[in-house]
Structures are given as structure tokens and as C-alpha cells.
Amino acid sequence: MKRKEFLQWSAMGLGAFMVPSLPAFARAIDPAEALNEGIDVRLKKELADVALSAAKAKGATYADVRIGRYLNQFVLTRENRVQNVANTESFGVGIRVIANGCWGFAATNKVTKEDIARTAERAVAVAKANSRVPADPVQLAPQKGYGEVAWKTPIETSAFSVPVKDKVDLLLKVNSIAMGAGANFVNSGIFASNEQKYFASTDGSYIDQDIHRIYPQFNVTKIDKASGKFETRASLSSPMGMGYEYLTPTPEAKVSGIVTRYKDRYDMLEDVKNAAADVTQKISAKSVEPGKYDLLLDPSHLWLTIHESVAHPTELDRVLGYEANYAGTSFLTLDKWRSGNFQFGSKLVNIVADKAQPHSLGAVGYDDEGVAPKKWDLIKDGVLVNYQAIRDQAHIIGLKESQGCCYAQSWSDVQFQRMPNVSLQPGKDTLSVDDMIKNIKKGIYIIGNGSFSIDQQRYNFQFGGQTFYEIKEGKITGMLKDVAYQANTREFWNSCSAIADKRDYRLGGAFNDGKGQPSQSNAVSHGSSTARFDGVNVINTARKIG
Amino acid sequence: MSILTKEEAQALLKKVLAFSKSDECEVSLSGTEGGNIRYARNAISTAGDISTLTLSVSATYGKKTGSASINEFDDASLEKVVRRAEELAQLAPENPEHMPLMGPQTFKDAITYVQATADMTPESRADAVAQSVQASKDAKLQAAGYIENTTSFDVVANSKGLFAYNQGTDVIFSITTRNEEGTGSGYAARGFNDVRKLDTLGATKVAASKANGSAGAKAIEPGKYTVILEPVAATYMIENMFRGFDARSADEGRSFMSKPGGGNRLGEQLMDEKVNIYSDPFNKDLPSATWNREGFPLERTDWIRNGKVENLAYSRYWAEKKGAKPLPFGANYIMEGGDQTIEDMIKSTEKGILVSRLWYIRLVDAQTLLLTGLTRDGTFYIENGEIKFPIKNMRFNESPVIMLNNVEALGKVERSISVESYRSYLIPPMKIRDFTFTSLSDAV
Numbered sequence: 001m002k003r004k005e006f007l008q009w010s011a012m013g014l015g016a017f018m019v020p021s022l023p024a025f026a027r028a029i030d031p032a033e034a035l036n037e038g039i040d041v042r043l044k045k046e047l048a049d050v051a052l053s054a055a056k057a058k059g060a061t062y063a064d065v066r067i068g069r070y071l072n073q074f075v076l077t078r079e080n081r082v083q084n085v086a087n088t089e090s091f092g093v094g095i096r097v098i099a100n101g102c103w104g105f106a107a108t109n110k111v112t113k114e115d116i117a118r119t120a121e122r123a124v125a126v127a128k129a130n131s132r133v134p135a136d137p138v139q140l141a142p143q144k145g146y147g148e149v150a151w152k153t154p155i156e157t158s159a160f161s162v163p164v165k166d167k168v169d170l171l172l173k174v175n176s177i178a179m180g181a182g183a184n185f186v187n188s189g190i191f192a193s194n195e196q197k198y199f200a201s202t203d204g205s206y207i208d209q210d211i212h213r214i215y216p217q218f219n220v221t222k223i224d225k226a227s228g229k230f231e232t233r234a235s236l237s238s239p240m241g242m243g244y245e246y247l248t249p250t251p252e253a254k255v256s257g258i259v260t261r262y263k264d265r266y267d268m269l270e271d272v273k274n275a276a277a278d279v280t281q282k283i284s285a286k287s288v289e290p291g292k293y294d295l296l297l298d299p300s301h302l303w304l305t306i307h308e309s310v311a312h313p314t315e316l317d318r319v320l321g322y323e324a325n326y327a328g329t330s331f332l333t334l335d336k337w338r339s340g341n342f343q344f345g346s347k348l349v350n351i352v353a354d355k356a357q358p359h360s361l362g363a364v365g366y367d368d369e370g371v372a373p374k375k376w377d378l379i380k381d382g383v384l385v386n387y388q389a390i391r392d393q394a395h396i397i398g399l400k401e402s403q404g405c406c407y408a409q410s411w412s413d414v415q416f417q418r419m420p421n422v423s424l425q426p427g428k429d430t431l432s433v434d435d436m437i438k439n440i441k442k443g444i445y446i447i448g449n450g451s452f453s454i455d456q457q458r459y460n461f462q463f464g465g466q467t468f469y470e471i472k473e474g475k476i477t478g479m480l481k482d483v484a485y486q487a488n489t490r491e492f493w494n495s496c497s498a499i500a501d502k503r504d505y506r507l508g509g510a511f512n513d514g515k516g517q518p519s520q521s522n523a524v525s526h527g528s529s530t531a532r533f534d535g536v537n538v539i540n541t542a543r544k545i546g
Numbered sequence: 547m548s549i550l551t552k553e554e555a556q557a558l559l560k561k562v563l564a565f566s567k568s569d570e571c572e573v574s575l576s577g578t579e580g581g582n583i584r585y586a587r588n589a590i591s592t593a594g595d596i597s598t599l600t601l602s603v604s605a606t607y608g609k610k611t612g613s614a615s616i617n618e619f620d621d622a623s624l625e626k627v628v629r630r631a632e633e634l635a636q637l638a639p640e641n642p643e644h645m646p647l648m649g650p651q652t653f654k655d656a657i658t659y660v661q662a663t664a665d666m667t668p669e670s671r672a673d674a675v676a677q678s679v680q681a682s683k684d685a686k687l688q689a690a691g692y693i694e695n696t697t698s699f700d701v702v703a704n705s706k707g708l709f710a711y712n713q714g715t716d717v718i719f720s721i722t723t724r725n726e727e728g729t730g731s732g733y734a735a736r737g738f739n740d741v742r743k744l745d746t747l748g749a750t751k752v753a754a755s756k757a758n759g760s761a762g763a764k765a766i767e768p769g770k771y772t773v774i775l776e777p778v779a780a781t782y783m784i785e786n787m788f789r790g791f792d793a794r795s796a797d798e799g800r801s802f803m804s805k806p807g808g809g810n811r812l813g814e815q816l817m818d819e820k821v822n823i824y825s826d827p828f829n830k831d832l833p834s835a836t837w838n839r840e841g842f843p844l845e846r847t848d849w850i851r852n853g854k855v856e857n858l859a860y861s862r863y864w865a866e867k868k869g870a871k872p873l874p875f876g877a878n879y880i881m882e883g884g885d886q887t888i889e890d891m892i893k894s895t896e897k898g899i900l901v902s903r904l905w906y907i908r909l910v911d912a913q914t915l916l917l918t919g920l921t922r923d924g925t926f927y928i929e930n931g932e933i934k935f936p937i938k939n940m941r942f943n944e945s946p947v948i949m950l951n952n953v954e955a956l957g958k959v960e961r962s963i964s965v966e967s968y969r970s971y972l973i974p975p976m977k978i979r980d981f982t983f984t985s986l987s988d989a990v
Contacts, residue, residue, distance in 0.1 A: 027616065028613060109617065129672065130593055133590050133679065136589075184799070229913060325690035325691050325721065460987035518582060543914040543945055544914065
């Protein structure tokens with residue numbers, strides 16, 4: 001790629017856009033700089049050894065170091081113009097130690113041997129200062145050193161190597177289709193991220209990783225001038241752990257039905273055409289009658305319900321109370337797990353954690369404390385069987401090793417327990433979505449995720465969606481609006497009465513899942529096939545003001 | 547050292563602007579210093595110290611702008627970042643909404659900086675946490691909390707002679723206490739510019755009292771209730787409304803401030819007459835910078851006056867397009883209160899609910915600003931002017947606009963922190979009729 005081509009599109013409105021969740025030291029760069037190789041892996045090893053030696057010399061019994069280069073690109077458009085193109089880079093070193101039985105952490109953006117040594121000493125000093133407040137010493141699960149190893153997201157085309165002009169052209173075409181189909185407003189964007197991180201620890205691991213993610217999206221708005229009412233429909237894309245190949249649609253990646261949905265490849269132009277039609281239909285749709293309905297939840301919607309009601313409450317740090325002051329604790333307390341018979345859901349419900357799932361947002365070769373990822377059951381035949389744990393938690397649930405789900409959003413943030421990809425397994429029997437619709441007498445079929453809220457122990461939730469279709473006597477009869485459903489997590493999952501088979505299995509996901517104080521972002525996928533939930537309470541969300 | 551004085555910053559930015567060859571050049575510099583401690587289960591879990599300093603440059607040729615930033619400050623780096631911004635500007639397409647930079651302005655000095663807060667250290671943070679942990683242990687509770695202090699400065703200068711500088715300090719503290727059985731939980735949050743006002747022991751005692759008082763909660767039927775929202779709860783609810791004080795989104799027909807059939811609701815009686823909301827950078831309890839990044843001086847601005855929409859924010863571009871006067875968003879938001887205490891409000895309530903904190907509030911419908919979320923960390927049933935018993939938490943579906951039409955009484959204004967945005971506001975406790983709860987939650 002020629003530098004000029006990058007530059008041509010790199011400066012449009014830069015600065016007006018507030019880039020979300022950027023690490024502390026991220027700075028704007030021109031897109032060509034994203035293609036720089038970064039520092040040589042041999043030099044990274046030398047620098048890492050400086051950190052480990054300095055920490056040990058000051059009394060650390062364990063140390064790890066992360067040398068990270070984090071790249072982001074945001075291309076944003078609105079109607080017929082480019083709102084912003086922003087490329088950012090953040091580079092630095094984070095060092096974590098155990099001294100006097102306590103954790104300590106320090107970070108620097110000055111990547112020299114001297115600064116790294118000083119930072120390692122600062123991390124040990126923080127650990128020793130923290131040890132003045134009495135606490136049980138950190139117990140770290142053993143982890144073998146992997147030696148010098150590397151891992152890269154298996155991508156075909158780095159999103160950073162594609163000219164910004166190509167992305168702008170695609171997005172303006174998306175907008176043009178929406179406006180041509182009668183939309184009043186449309187926003188669209190492509191976000192791409194690349195984490196280049198080097199991890200080393202006193203266990204003897206030297207791990208070099210190159211992780212890629214992409215998130216194309218749009219939002220179409222239509223206003224009914226007569227009534228002043230407006231409706232929106234967002235894209236049915238999913239953020240993915242993929243390169244730019246995600247935006248090269250293929251017929252086999254399309255899921256047909258009431259509207260086309262996508263797996264592994266996304267047709268943005270087709271989706272926006274459908275969105276414009278949907279939003280027009282939504283304006284004149286029937287307002288839902290509140291009551292109990294059987295819900296048919298598409299994976300483009302169900303991923304968020306899984307995220308909030310299964311993935312978060314099975315985080316062990318939340319169960320133990322470490323998140324109590326912010327996002328809360330969990331109803332899945334240790335006694336329920338110890339009982340071995342806590343019926344979380346119906347017998348159809350099998351939910352697995354899998355940090356290595358191909359194309360997922362959470363896929364890595366090693367986590368941020370040097371543990372190779374695993375796949376394990378959280379809910380087996382409806383019963384709670386496990387949590388998500390990292391090295392200093394493993395002993396609490398009798399594990400001999402970490403489950404490998406430690407993550408930090410940047411080199412400047414301390415790593416802690418973050419959810420791996422958590423997914424509902426497809427039904428074992430052959431079952432299509434059409435078969436499922438035929439068996440519903442009074443139901444609503446929900447596609448796409450909308451508003452979401454859940455309590456601090458993950459019992460009571462409310463979810464909206466993008467489009468809602470009424471099902472009567474086995475047939476889809478038309479679109480509904482003003483729909484939200486409320487349920488208790490355990491009752492909801494125990495009402496799961498059917499899950500489509502693996503042909504329907506797709507990933508959804510969150511690009512920026514927040515947790516911790518100060519809050520950090522994590523990207524994570526949740527897969528499922530379409531699933532049915534019986535007798536769920538649906539409310540009408542229409543109101544009047546003024 | 548990441549905090550520069552006005553003179554140091556002026557000298558640095560003058561040097562940067564001297565490198566500029568573009569039609570217009572704007573430079574900004576910002577730095578922060580501070581630290582935090584997070585604790586849980588009555589012990590410190592993580593702690594950090596952060597120091598940043600960043601220079602950004604925007605260069606403009608005609609209506610074409612390019613921007614770049616850097617965190618190296620030798621002369622060669624300063625010139626490099628200017629050249630990069632100019633190179634990008636030359637190649638950029640025209641921005642049809644570009645507005646020329648503003649010239650010199652006069653700004654009053656802000657009252658946002660307090661030396662005592664800037665003097666905080668890891669040791670003083672640890673001392674504040676130690677008091678909280680001890681109070682929690684004394685009450686036989688588990689504490690999880692967070693303290694963070696920040697000293698920061700911001701400067702903007704441009705080639706047309708604008709120069710604005712601000713330095714400020716902040717400290718925030720929040721604490722959740724839970725009993726061993728997991729049947730009671732309490733919360734308190736505090737935020738100040740001046741750390742000398744922060745009493746972590748006192749705040750922990752408030753949270754502990756809520757935790758012990760909320761144990762053994764009973765279920766009541768969801769429905770419409772008179773509620774007394776403590777400031778932390780009310781803040782979190784109405785901060786979602788402040789973003790809607792924007793003329794452009796209203797005129798475009800996609801906000802709760804849009805008028806059916808076109809235009810915005812400026813001048814309309816949208817809320818109860820008791821509602822007054824304004825911004826004021828010189829409020830001593832919630833001071834803010836006295837300028838915004840475009841170079842506008844910030845003065846007191848009324849947004850809602852006696853329930854009427856008094857002003858909406860107009861960007862310079864949108865003001866020119868609509869023939870209106872530009873008006874910047876506020877840097878802080880203050881809602882006037884009354885003189886009632888929460889105890890007064892409870893006494894005057896026949897049947898109602900006292901809400902300590904709200905949680906996980908999300909927009910359900912942009913048209914009506916309908917929000918959903920839940921109560922948390924201390925919800926109590928009131929009958930015949932007394933708190934009768936703690937009740938289980940409930941989910942609400944309510945619009946702050948509807949809510950502010952149903953105001954029965956307002957209490958004394960307090961500075962409080964939003965649980966999610968971490969922004970501080972001055973908000974009174976409020977008594978609201980017909981607040982809509984839609985389902986029960988078993989969460990403690």
C-alpha cells in the first residue's frame with residue numbers, strides 16, 4: 001500500500017470524534033504507521049528480561065511483563081459525508097509482581113531498559129505498600145513455561161492494510177442505499193483493532209501474539225413526519241475476531257428467513273437494504289399487547305441475553321465479591337455450585353466457555369498471564385458445573401490450573417478475570433427455525449439486540465430487540481413494535497424448550513464489555529442457534545410525553 | 547511531571563504554533579496525574595498511579611483539516627507533529643461543516659483547583675481506605691470500594707490568538723458494604739474538588755447502616771408508587787436527559803426535545819414548575835472550566851426554568867444554519883432543590899418507597915426517553931410517614947421527562963456521582979408520584 005493512499009483519507013474531521021474506551025496513552029497516528037512492524041521480538045525478550053530481573057532483585061516472588069502495541073481504526077460516516085477517520089496507537093509496558101504475598105502493578109510508556117527496570121521496582125514497591133493492609137497471601141496456580149512461542153489470529157486480510165478509501169466507499173454506498181430507500185438518517189462505521197502483545201513471566205514463557213478484530217455497523221432512522229414518530233434499525237452484523245475478509249460476503253454465509261442474517265461473512269449492502277425496508281415497516285407496525293408469549297430468539301439477539309445472564313454471573317471474581325462495588329455480585333454462589341445439582345436451565349441447556357473458538361472476539365493463543373486457552377462446561381444438561389477462573393482463583397474451586405481467561409485492555413491496565421467466549425450449544429436433534437415457528441401458537445420472534453438491563457446479581461433482566469414478528473398458530477403474521485421482555489434468569493433458562501440444530505449456529509458479540517474499577521473493556525463472542533423460551537412476560541414500552 | 551503551569555503551557559504552545567504554516571492551526575495540551583485503590587472483601591485488590599501528557603495539533607487549509615498528536619516534547623518532535631497535521635490537512639476532503647477558528651476571548655479564572663487534593667499520595671489514599679475497611683470490619687460487613695484522585699490541566703491555543711488554560715482537581719470515593727449472609731447491601735458515593743471534604747469513614751458508616759437495614763427484605767407488588775429518590779438515585783436517572791439538551795438532534799426530529807410536526811420544544815412547558823436546571827462554572831460546590839474547546843466562555847446557562855425549556859445548545863455550525871445564537875453545552879449540571887430533608891419527605895408520605903440507588907439504566911425508547919433499570923443497595927417501604935420495612939428490589943420503566951412532571955417535593959441539593967459515568971452533579975433528593983415499577987428482583 002502506498003502511503004499517499006492512506007493519507008488521502010486519514011484526516012477527515014479527525015479530532016471531532018470521541019473515540020470510546022481508549023487506553024490512557026493512545027495517540028492519533030496516520031494509517032500508514034499501523035503497518036509498521038513494531039520492535040523486533042528479540043529486543044522484546046531482552047526488555048522483558050530486564051523487567052523480570054529487576055522485579056526479582058527487589059524481592060518479587062513472581063513477575064510478568066506485557067509489552068503491548070495496541071492499534072485501533074475508526075471510520076465513521078453519516079448520510080453522504082465522512083464524519084471521521086481516526087487511527088490510534090498505544091505502546092508501552094505493564095509489569096505485575098507478587099511481593100510480600102501481595103499483587104503490585106506499574107506501567108510506563110517509556111520503553112527503554114532503564115525505564116522498564118524502574119517500573120518493575122515501582123511495581124514491587126506498590127505490592128509492598130499494599131501488604132500493609134492485612135490480607136491472605138496470593139496463591140498462584142502453577143503454570144509451566146512455554147519457552148518462546150507465537151500466535152496470530154488466522155486472518156486472510158488485515159483490516160489495517162485495506163485503504164481507508166475502500167472502507168469509506170463501502171460505507172457511503174451503505175448510506176446511499178439507506179437514503180435511496182427512504183431513510184431520513186443513517187450512520188455507519190467500521191472499527192478495527194489489532195493487539196500486538198508480548199508476554200513474559202518468571203515461569204519461563206516468552207509469548208508473542210498478534211490479535212485482530214473487526215466491527216462493521218450502521219443505524220438507519222426513519223421519521224414519520226405526520227406524527228413526529230421515529231424508528232431505527234441497526235445492522236445485524238456481529239463484531240468478529242477476523243480480518244477484512246469478514247466484509248467479503250459469500251452465499252453460503254447467509255442465513256435466509258424473514259430477513260437475511262449472516263455468519264462468518266457479512267453483506268453490509270444487503271443488510272442495509274433490508275434495514276431500510278424494516279424500519280419503514282416498523283413505523284406502521286402494531287404496538288404489542290402485553291402478556292405471556294413463547295419467544296423465538298435469533299442468535300443475533302440471544303447472544304446478549306447469554307452475555308448478561310450466563311457469562312457474567314459465572315465469573316468467579318464476581319461470585320466472590322470483587323466486583324460488588326460496581327457491576328455487582330452473582331446469584332450463582334459457591335454453595336449452588338458445590339451442591340452439584342443446581343438446575344440453572346432446562347436439560348436442553350448446555351453452555352460452554354471456549355477461549356480459542358475460531359473467528360470469535362475472545363480467541364487468543366495464550367491469555368494475559370501466559371495460560372493456553374481451554375474449553376470447558378459452565379452449564380451441563382442444565383446444571384451449574386463450573387465458573388471462569390484465573391491463576392489466583394483456581395484453588396478456590398479446586399482447580400489445579402487456571403482456565404486461561406485473564407485479560408487487560410491495554411499494557412497500562414492490570415490484567416484480571418474477564419469472560420472467555422461463552423456459548424449455548426446447538427440442539428442435538430435435527431430442528432430448523434421453520435419447524436420451531438410451526439409449533440408456536442402465540443409467540444414473538446425477535447431478531448437483533450436492542451435495549452438491555454439486568455440486576456446486580458443477574459436475576460431480573462429486560463431486553464428489547466431490533467425487529468419483532470408476531471407468531472400466531474404456527475405462522476408469522478406481521479411485525480410488532482414497543483416490545484421488551486422481562487424474566488428471572490433461572491426461570492427463563494428453565495423455560496427453554498427447543499434449540500435449533502448446529503446448521504443455525506452463529507456468533508454474536510460485544511466489542512466493548514465493561515468491568516472493573518477503573519473500568520476496562522473486553523471483546524467477547526457468544527454463539528447459539530435460535531432457541532425457544534416458553535411463557536415469557538412481554539411488556540409494552542410505548543409512552544407519551546409533553 | 548505532567549501538570550504544567552499556565553506560563554509553562556503558554557510558552558510550549560507558542561513554540562508549537564510558531565512551526566505552523568497552515569491557514570489556521572489549533573493546539574491543545576492536556577495532562578493528568580493521579581492514582582487509585584480498589585478494594586474488596588475488606589482488603590486491597592489493585593492499586594495504580596497514572597501520569598499522562600499529550601499534545602494535539604489540528605491544521606486547516608480552507609475547509610480541510612488534519613490532526614495529529616504526540617507525547618514527546620523535544621523541538622524536533624513538536625515540529626514533526628505540526629508537519630504531520632499539515633500533511634494530512636492538505637490531502638483531506640473539505641468538511642462542509644467546518645467553522646473558522648475563534649479569535650482571542652476573555653475567560654474568568656476557574657475555581658476548580660485545590661492544593662490539598664493535588665497533594666494526595668499513595669499513602670493518603672491507603673489511609674482513607676484503611677478507615678473504610680476498619681469501619682466495615684467493626685460493623686461485621688464486607689466492604690468493596692474505590693478511591694481515585696486526579697489533578698489535571700487543559701490548554702487550547704490557536705493561530706488566531708485564542709488561549710485558554712484550566713487546572714483542576716477531583717477525588718471520588720464509593721463504597722458498597724454487604725453482610726456475611728448476603729442478605730443486606732448498602733452503598734455511598736462521594737465526589738469533591740477538595741479532598742478535605744471527603745470523609746471515607748462517614749460514608750462507610752452510611753453504607754453500613756443501609757446494609758444492615760436492608761437485610762430481610764420483603765416483596766411487594768410492582769406498580770405505580772410515590773418514590774423518594776435519594777440524590778445518587780435521582781442523578782443517575784436524569785443525567786440521561788442532559789445529553790438531549792441539543793438543538794440539532796431536536797430539529798432533526800430524533801430526540802425527546804423534537805416537536806411533533808417539526809422543530810424543537812424551546813419555550814414549551816415540558817416539566818413541573820418546580821423544575822429548574824442550569825449550568826454554572828462558578829458554583830462553589832461543583833465548579834467547572836470557564837471555557838469550552840471551541841473557545842466559548844462558559845457562563846451560567848438555564849436549560850429548564852420553572853419547567854419550561856429555556857435553552858438548547860447550538861453548535862456554531864447549527865446556529866448559523868438555523869439563524870440562532872451559538873450556545874455551548876454546559877460543563878456541569880445543577881438542579882435546584884427545595885428545603886425539605888429526606889426525613890420531611892418520608893413524614894409526608896402515606897404510602898411510598900425510599901430508593902437509595904438505581905442501577906443498569908438503559909434507554910428503551912429515544913422518542914420518550916423511556917429508561918429501564920433497577921433499585922439497589924437499600925430500598926424501603928414507607929407507610930403513614932415512617933419507614934416500615936426493607937423491600938426487595940424492583941425494575942422500573944420510566945422517563946425522566948415524565949418523572950419531572952410528577953414532582954411532589956424537592957430536598958436540599960447535594961453533590962453526587964453517577965454510578966456509570968462517574969460524572970458529578972448537584973441534584974436534590976426528590977419525591978415523585980406515579981413512578982412505574984414493572985417487576986421484582988431477588989438481587990441483594
